[in-house]
Amino acid sequence: MHINSAGEWESDSTKACGQDAGLALVFWSDTDQKTVTAAVKSLKTHCPQAIIVGCSTGGIVSGGTFLENAMSATLVSFEKTRLASVAARLRDHEDTRGLCRHLAANLPSAGLTHVFVLSDGLLVNGCALASGLAEFLPAGVGITGGLAADGERFQLTSIVHGQEILFGGVLCLGFYGEALKIGQGTRGGWLPFGPERMITESHDNVLLELDGESALELYERYLGKHAKNLPASGHLFPLYLREAGSSNWVVRTILGLDRKSHALLFGGEMPRGATVRLMRGNMDNLLDGAQEAAERARLDDDDALAILVSCVGRKMLLKQFVDEEIDTVARILGPRTTLTGFYSYGEIACGEAGEACLLHNQTMMVTVLQEQR
Structure with a gap:
C-alpha cells in the first residue's frame, strides 16, 4: 500500500489481506510529520489486528521498486508465527545499555527466535545498541534491523510504533515459534585505498585525529571538491576500521561534523588505537555486494518476505x-519473495x-522470513 x-x-x-494482517511495515521518505501521523492512524483502520512498526528513511524499497517522496506499508500475515513488540526512548534511560536492558526485559522471551530492530538514526549510538x-x-x-534516516539531510529521524511517532527511540519486533525460518546476509562492496592510519584522538563516535592530524582536514584533502558537501559526501568515502588487538574490519560512515x-561524527564507535583506511566504491562492486547478501539470505523457492536495509551512502553512489541494487536482490531471491x-x-x-550482532555501515542487509508449511 x-x-x-x-x-x-x-x-x-489485488490481494486483500488488511483485515487479517498481523504486521504492517511502514516506511516514509521526505514526508512531513503531520502526514505520517495521519497516515499511521488511518492505517490502523485498514489492518486493525496488525502491529505497526516503521521509520523515516533515505528511500523506500516497495516490492521491486525504489521510492522517494513517498510513504508505503507492507502488510504481512502469518499462519503459525506469533509477534510481539516493544519500544522506548533513550531519554527515559540512563544510557543505551540501560535502554537495551529495558527492551529485552519487556519483550516476552518464551519461544522468541528473532528480533527485528528499528532505531533513531542520529540520537542513538548504533554500536552500543x-x-x-x-x-x-x-x-x-537472531537480531537484524537498521537505523532510521533523513535522506541526505542528517537533521531529524524517527520511528513509528503503533500509532506513536518516536524521536530518539528504539523498537524491537519479536518473532516467535519454530515455524518461521530466517535467512540473513550482509555485504558491502567498498574497497579500501591509501595508507593505514591510527586513531590518535576520539571519544565515543567522535573522531578528532588520525596519526596526530585533524581528521576533518584529512578528509577535506582527500575529498577535494566534494568536501563542501560534507557530511553527506562523506558517505562516498567511508572508513574501514579495525580495533586494536582484533583482526576483524568493519565499515564506519560519517553522520555529521563540527567544524568548530x-x-x-560517525555512525559507530571510533576507539583510540584503532586502525583505519579510507574506502571508495563503484557501481559494479556495490551490486556484487548486494548479490552476495541476497545469496546468503536466500531460503527455499516458496512464499517469503525479504526486508532490505541498505545504506544511504550506497544510494548516493x-x-x-x-533500482539495479534492488533488482539484483529480487533476482536472487526469486518471484515468490515480496520485498520491502x-x-x-x-x-x-x-x-x-x-x-x-554488530552495527554495519555502507552494506546491503537482507533478512528473509519464510514460514514452513
Whole structure:
C-alpha cells in the first residue's frame, strides 16, 4: 500500500489481506510529520489486528521498486508465527545499555527466535545498541534491523510504533515459534585505498585525529571538491576500521561534523588505537555486494518476505542506478519473495566473523522470513 496524492492509502495489489494482517511495515521518505501521523492512524483502520512498526528513511524499497517522496506499508500475515513488540526512548534511560536492558526485559522471551530492530538514526549510538541487544536478549536469538534516516539531510529521524511517532527511540519486533525460518546476509562492496592510519584522538563516535592530524582536514584533502558537501559526501568515502588487538574490519560512515572542534561524527564507535583506511566504491562492486547478501539470505523457492536495509551512502553512489541494487536482490531471491525495506544510516546484523550482532555501515542487509508449511 502507498499514500496517494490525496493523503489516502491505496492498495498496490489485488490481494486483500488488511483485515487479517498481523504486521504492517511502514516506511516514509521526505514526508512531513503531520502526514505520517495521519497516515499511521488511518492505517490502523485498514489492518486493525496488525502491529505497526516503521521509520523515516533515505528511500523506500516497495516490492521491486525504489521510492522517494513517498510513504508505503507492507502488510504481512502469518499462519503459525506469533509477534510481539516493544519500544522506548533513550531519554527515559540512563544510557543505551540501560535502554537495551529495558527492551529485552519487556519483550516476552518464551519461544522468541528473532528480533527485528528499528532505531533513531542520529540520537542513538548504533554500536552500543547492537552490543546491548546481543547482551540482554536470550542467547541464540537472531537480531537484524537498521537505523532510521533523513535522506541526505542528517537533521531529524524517527520511528513509528503503533500509532506513536518516536524521536530518539528504539523498537524491537519479536518473532516467535519454530515455524518461521530466517535467512540473513550482509555485504558491502567498498574497497579500501591509501595508507593505514591510527586513531590518535576520539571519544565515543567522535573522531578528532588520525596519526596526530585533524581528521576533518584529512578528509577535506582527500575529498577535494566534494568536501563542501560534507557530511553527506562523506558517505562516498567511508572508513574501514579495525580495533586494536582484533583482526576483524568493519565499515564506519560519517553522520555529521563540527567544524568548530574539527570533529567528525560517525555512525559507530571510533576507539583510540584503532586502525583505519579510507574506502571508495563503484557501481559494479556495490551490486556484487548486494548479490552476495541476497545469496546468503536466500531460503527455499516458496512464499517469503525479504526486508532490505541498505545504506544511504550506497544510494548516493548508485544514483539513478539504485533500482539495479534492488533488482539484483529480487533476482536472487526469486518471484515468490515480496520485498520491502529502506535506505538507512546504519545496518544491524551478525558479523562476518560470527559475532552475534554488530552495527554495519555502507552494506546491503537482507533478512528473509519464510514460514514452513
